[in-house]
Amino acid sequence: MRPRPALRRVFDSDLWWSFRRSPVTVAAAAVASIIIGGALLASWIAPHDPFDPASLSLLDASNPPAWLDGGSWTFPLGTDNQGRDVLSAILYGSRLSLSVGASAVVLAMALGVTLGLLSGWHGGLIDTIIMRIADVELSFPAILVALLIDGVARGVLPRDAQSEIASYVLIAAIALSFWVQYARTVRASTLVERNKEYIQAARVIGVHPAKIILGHLLPNVIGPVLVIATINLALAVLTEATLSFLGVGLPPTQPSLGTLIRNGNDYLFSGDWWISIFPGVVLAALILSVNLLGDWLRDVFNPKLR
């Protein structure tokens, strides 16, 4: 007699209950959904196309937001020095920020989980090498590591190709600075799991090691990894924004939120505060809400920490 069992299960679950009980989490989810939704739908809902030079007019440059003197509702949040609509730039910019952040987290997770499984399962020399590298990396802040990798990549790669592949370099740099946490977590739980009976049994009946690792071990060690990934998404977006702000991330032709803030920063002194402050507010709101969601997830999955 259950019409939609899947949906029913979601609404009956502990997760949903604890979600509804925490107004802060609900608010965070709402803010995050608005920003992520806006980013996903940017090409449809943005009032202007900031990448189309034909639509730009210098006559529209440095317009203030609509509610201030001289502003108009054609450009709700004003325009930048080249006449780009700030709202549209933010929508497209958050799409870039989010996609770079999410790709970096996925790559870091794939790398970290693989190395963690390898390290925990094999032990010995492989384990020592991987964990030594992890130790060295962990003694530096992630953002410094990302900055260095990014800087080195700029030195190695040809100059003319740089702005095209900048986003891939950035993703790789962030991923390479974030994988350690996953590797350590997965290695620790692999060391525990691999001595349990179900793994032993699978070994005894002659299941191929690859199948044991992927089919039996992985599902049992992946839980904490997903929680880390949520919290890391905020950190990855923040790292991307910081690197772009410093001028070593995404180029001005592909403006992410960080690049937008950097561009706007130059016009702060002429009083055009909206060019940098609005992207900044969106960035801060995005990071704060994703952080809150991550904290909530961690508490739900790990009641001991409450």
Added chain:
Amino acid sequence: MLAFVVQRLYQAVLVMLAVALIAFALFNYVGDPINNMVGQDTSQADRERLRQELGLNDGFVVQFARFVARAARGEFGLSYQQARPVGQIILEKMPATLELSFVAATLALVIGLPMGIYTGLHRHSWLSQLLLGLSLVGVSLPTFLIGILLILMFAVVLGWLPSFGRGSVVTVGWWSSGLVTLDGWRAILMPAVTLSLFQMTLIMRLVRAEMIEVLRTDYIKFARARGLTNWSVNFGHALKNTLVPVITIAGLQIGSIIAFAIITETVFQWPGMGLMFIQAVSFVDIPVMAAYLVLVGFFFVVINFVVDLLYHVVDPRLRVDRERVGIG
């Protein structure tokens, strides 16, 4: 204890060698060092001779050993961008970064510690809730955004503080200090606050969590039962025991402050090592990048080493445990 020190030293040397290896690889294999030094009209034979003179034809191990030996003396060659010895450039920039980091760390400790104690003792007061809420926002606001907001507020709108540079500096020997002039203090205020905010919230949250934990323990209850004053229980007994992890984390954070100084220095155009590094990255000035990498690696390794030793000295339990299991 001696074995522990030796083991830690060994690890520190290992990390330093790894960092040096990366810097060396950067130096030697990113682009051609010869091309970066000579003009276009240098003949092939001249290039080959220069290559031979600089020892670029030697084996990998020999070159690496030479690099380490020279790095230990602070020689990293010439900057591609400024054509001056990198060691000299860094020496000029170092005082700015160290002063900024020092003021920021002091601010973080002096403000973060009392806030942590207060929020730990009065968990449910409105002020505690407010501070905690603010700290969450503080953690989520990117450092550079805080800097921009401060500039907008105090430099553009109010016009009270300068938005860039160090103000007037006084040079004593090779050290240029901005902390002896009023102008210098006005200039350092905003960058230092920006840099310290993250660490401040971290210290506050840490002290608060530790205080709450310690206040629950039996010896605090007994201390209260013995009729000791609140002051003596809170500060003489509780606070003292929360300080061990605080020292560790605060110590480790000094390294992060130096790293995050890159961002703050860029926002405020503070003429320190961080700004130098960012400029080196955009110009692909490899010698400067390599030198900065080695130097920051060295700072981090020294800080980690000292904190490890401090931890060992402050917490006697750690000593006993290690000796019992025979690791130390």
